[in-house]
Amino acid sequence: MTPSRPYKETPSYTATQNACKLCTPLGASLVFQGIEGCVPLLHGSQGCSTYMRRYLISHFKEPVDIASSNFTEETAVFGGGANLKLAIENVARQYAPSMIGIATTCLSETIGDDVRLILNSMDNSINGTALVHVSTPSYSGTHVDGFHGAVAAVVDRFNPADKRIVYRPKKKKTINLFPGMLSNEDLRHLKDIFEDFHTPVTILPDYSERLEGPSWQEYQAIQKGGTTLSAIEKMNVSVHSMEFGAVLALAAEKGQATAGGILNKRFGVSCTRLPIPIGVKATDRFLDILSQISRRPVPERYKKEKWRVVDTYVDGNKYVSKKRALIYGEEDFVVSMAGFLAEVGIIPVLCASGGKSKTFKAALEQTLPENLIDQVIIQNDMDFTCMEETAAAMPEALRPELIIGNSKGYAMARRLKIPMVRVGFPIHDRVGGSRILHVGYKGAQQLFDTIVNAILTEKQTESRIGYSYM
Template structure:
């Protein structure tokens, strides 16, 4: 790794990144597109990008995923990739019979300046008589952001290009209720989280639209025959009617601070009330989520969730003596770090470092907002960090545990401290796609895992072993 010292600032200037604490922007777009019914993600760029992203996504979700590509070469870098883009869409139509193609650009096509909206306009003019799929495009050059920014940009592009643009039948509402539907834009959470959100909406008696919903497409049951496009995903017809919802609930404190979200677009363009919430992890953030559902629907929180809340409070009391005062380092995508930090602050664990590869400019203020009433000393907050820099900071902090993706395992192994795996990606453990993070139930799972990690470390370090703690 090349680095130099600046005489003026006395800071280390890194010429390169060592083991980035983020992923690339079009990868996030591919996951988001995968959460739409009968949609094929399509990368306008080189074949290598699609190959890398397929492999990376498969390793976490343990599901096959096809990502189409315009497969540009050196020639197209000079003359443009328009012809390959059009030819690739025709191939997707023939091979997959997709109802929607989600087109994301890569560094190559953004650098050479391909005008993708113009290419798609020309494509519709040339082949409009062939029953074309819905085409949605989003600009996602990796050099301009992280996988989370690509994910959020894709959700906003889908809302921008589909909502209110088609004339479709009203979304069917379950016979037991006439409550208008609610939109939930949850961000990049696990398939298990998405299923849990669907259960919550059903228990409230709400017909909800979750965008995107890859709970089935990226965690599908085994079938007798291979499906080129797995069943599931948010129906395009439902997306088109998101402007008729009673409200939009959008997760992400950092995302909200950017002022550039899909939920805000629905509010500004279609007057749909917008509630910006933190990811519902921990008592306080879960309480805000359920209180917002009560306000939006006029329905009380079902008893099963108040019972789960009560059991979580009881667990906090029971486990407090084991974890109070422990120090943790939290890393990964910004909004998940904020949610985990909020949870740690309320259970008595001291977050000493919150680090992310994102560069939103809002990470510090979001961490402050969720910790200032609970912590005597604020945690060190670093954005635009890689794992080399995280390791440098940790030398002085001496944490008791790490919380983040499996990319932090080498560091946890070196320090000989527990690693609680959350978020995306989890490559070195089985079932990452079934990890529940959200709600009282997800918080309970995380709390139990954290307390047991501390106890296991204590047992391992003890010469006796402690069979009873």
């Protein structure tokens, strides 16, 4: 008699419910929107393009065109090379763009379409339109991974290793800034800062005008604005590069290719990586480094802005001191927001993200004070269902009193009955999401005011009689 096999317990499987991230090609599409004359093209099904457009339009409140190679069942079986070539030809003919940014979707990646080979057969351009490809399967990353991947792909395409470095006068030397996925208002404020330092800057990407332009008398196929290709082509002769992101910096140390890293390796352009300048301490660091690179003192206006926001911290300390917050969103954004909250006296008891970088915890440990990090629960590869369960299960004395993040957490905040402050991307249920200022002393001022007012509103709402004075 054959002995029976021992019982083997099958591990339970839990599906992601309301992921705390978006599809990888969305980030790439946003980068392409930040380049002058560029049209994004997704190599995959029409539904993917529609999904990306819906999210970007809802947040920016601007028309967004994203082309598609329009996969069908037949394409999925026999390959999408012919569809991609036809899509590129159609976009080039109808839009006459300076560049087509091609991002691959899960379907085209799964069937193994060799997009690079297809583009090589077209000489990486068609009728004067440059073609740039970035691999963005959503099953291996987040929208921020797609964003950084697209920035690196654009820099790689227009700054090849064999490019001859042309001498440029010192007075025209430019700084490259790779700010990451920030708001339109953040990008505009950063441009103002460089202008006040009398230092030329090339920001990649810059969608601040293209995705927040004026009303039109007639429809524009491609909105005005964005980083010019000529500026991108000259990044290899810049005096320095700056990249924002504590998580990105740790990933670069582990070998991940970044735009700043490519320019440094090929052309010796030095690169400084630092956290997103949210809050006083992070802004101090950014302005100090910019002052050193530009060899210009920090303008007086920023010294005044700093002391105004510090005074505001003092005025509002009694309302925020030892309050507890749940922060979620992109990893680098969460890390920088956590640092800001810590400096104003709020404890970020739960920091969550849908990212899987494996450096999220290390970046938070570098950012938060030692006496605070032990009070913080750090969760990555997280969805909103698990996040909500974690918050609800925390002891009353440790439970979050404030939720800070994008609109996707609204249902969670409503069920937990915790006031919510909307920041980051996407913001679908409020007007002005693209105009929220996060960076610099001004950003710290606005964030602090918004957070304090959210706490005061909750107190007034819960009070039996309310109150008219603070």
